[in-house]
Amino acid sequence: MSDNSLLGRTIRLVPLAVDHAEALFPSASDPEVWRWMPRPRPGSVTETREMIGHMLADPARRCFAVQRVTDRAVVGSTSLYELDLDEGRAEIGATWFDRACWGGPYNAESKLLLLSHAFDHLRLARIALRTDNLNVRSQQAMTRLGLVYEGTLRSHMVRQDGTRRDSLYYSVLVEEWPSLRERLVARVAAKATA
Numbered sequence: 001m002s003d004n005s006l007l008g009r010t011i012r013l014v015p016l017a018v019d020h021a022e023a024l025f026p027s028a029s030d031p032e033v034w035r036w037m038p039r040p041r042p043g044s045v046t047e048t049r050e051m052i053g054h055m056l057a058d059p060a061r062r063c064f065a066v067q068r069v070t071d072r073a074v075v076g077s078t079s080l081y082e083l084d085l086d087e088g089r090a091e092i093g094a095t096w097f098d099r100a101c102w103g104g105p106y107n108a109e110s111k112l113l114l115l116s117h118a119f120d121h122l123r124l125a126r127i128a129l130r131t132d133n134l135n136v137r138s139q140q141a142m143t144r145l146g147l148v149y150e151g152t153l154r155s156h157m158v159r160q161d162g163t164r165r166d167s168l169y170y171s172v173l174v175e176e177w178p179s180l181r182e183r184l185v186a187r188v189a190a191k192a193t194a
Contacts, residue, residue, distance in 0.1 A: 006064070006113040010105045010192050013113050016056065016063035016077060021048040023074035024065065027098040036135040037096065038157050038165070055079065055094065066097065066110055075101045078110045080118060088125035090118055105191035111145060112184040119177045126173050132159070133166035142170045145187070146180045 006013040025048045027033050034041040042048040055063050060083045066076040076097035083090040092114050097106055118124045129147060131138040143149070147170035156167035172180050 006117055008069070008109045008113050009188055010069055011075075011109050011113070012067045012069055013064035013078065013110065014067050016052060016065045016079075018049050018052050018056070020065045020074055020077070021045050021052055024048055024052075024077055027076060027096055030099055033096050033099055036132045036138065037094075038159070040160055060084065063094070064110075064114075066106060068106075075106060076110070078114060080114060083122075085122065085124075088123065089128070090122075090124055090126075091128045091130065093129060103191075105188045107141065108145065108184055108187045108191060112181065112188060115172065115177065115180070115184070119174050124174065126171060128169055128171040130167045130169050133168055139168060146176075146183045147172055148176070 004015050022045050025042065025045045028042050028048055028051070031041065039051065042051050052063070055061060058081065061079055061081040062083060063079045064077065065074045066078060067073065068075050076095070078095040079093060080090045081093055092111065095107070095110065101107075115127060118127050128150070129142055130153075131142065133152065150169040150171050153167045153169065155164040157165045159165045
């Protein structure tokens with residue numbers, strides 16, 4: 001799209017801006033929403049602006065606010081990061097949604113839109129996602145989406161509480177994308193009508 005947004009059935013991914021901080025702060029400050037995020041939970045709208053500013057300063061990142069189509073409310077955020085066009089790869093992460101959106105079509109559709117953008121427009125060969133080894137909900141979601149578990153990086157990161165985190169990696173390759181796209185389209189359709 002000419003405005004760099006990605007339009008889906010239930011959401012639109014719009015380029016993230018510092019101006020989204022006020023709308024994103026309620027979900028970003030929710031301890032349950034932020035539980036598995038590796039960066040500290042913002043404690044104010046100002047800290048949310050600073051966090052977004054740091055994200056936007058990274059040239060290897062494409063950040064989006066997730067906007068619900070029906071009422072244009074900003075209900076979350078997601079990113080492509082560690083984007084390497086020469087190597088044809090990126091990761092999807094820094095994804096969070098308002099808790100009221102959990103279980104709906106939004107996460108699946110955000111992945112559908114980002115993967116479509118990555119494979120069909122950026123011509124990438126590989127997309128990876130990673131999660132905390134304790135975040136079983138995320139692991140189950142990635143498996144349900146049809147991503148392939150690749151392995152675990154042991155003691156990969158420091159959690160907010162200071163403990164060491166193992167990161168589980170999942171991926172999808174461009175040749176796997178057509179079948180995954182079908183699964184995601186069906187999942188979004190089922191959740192959007194539920």
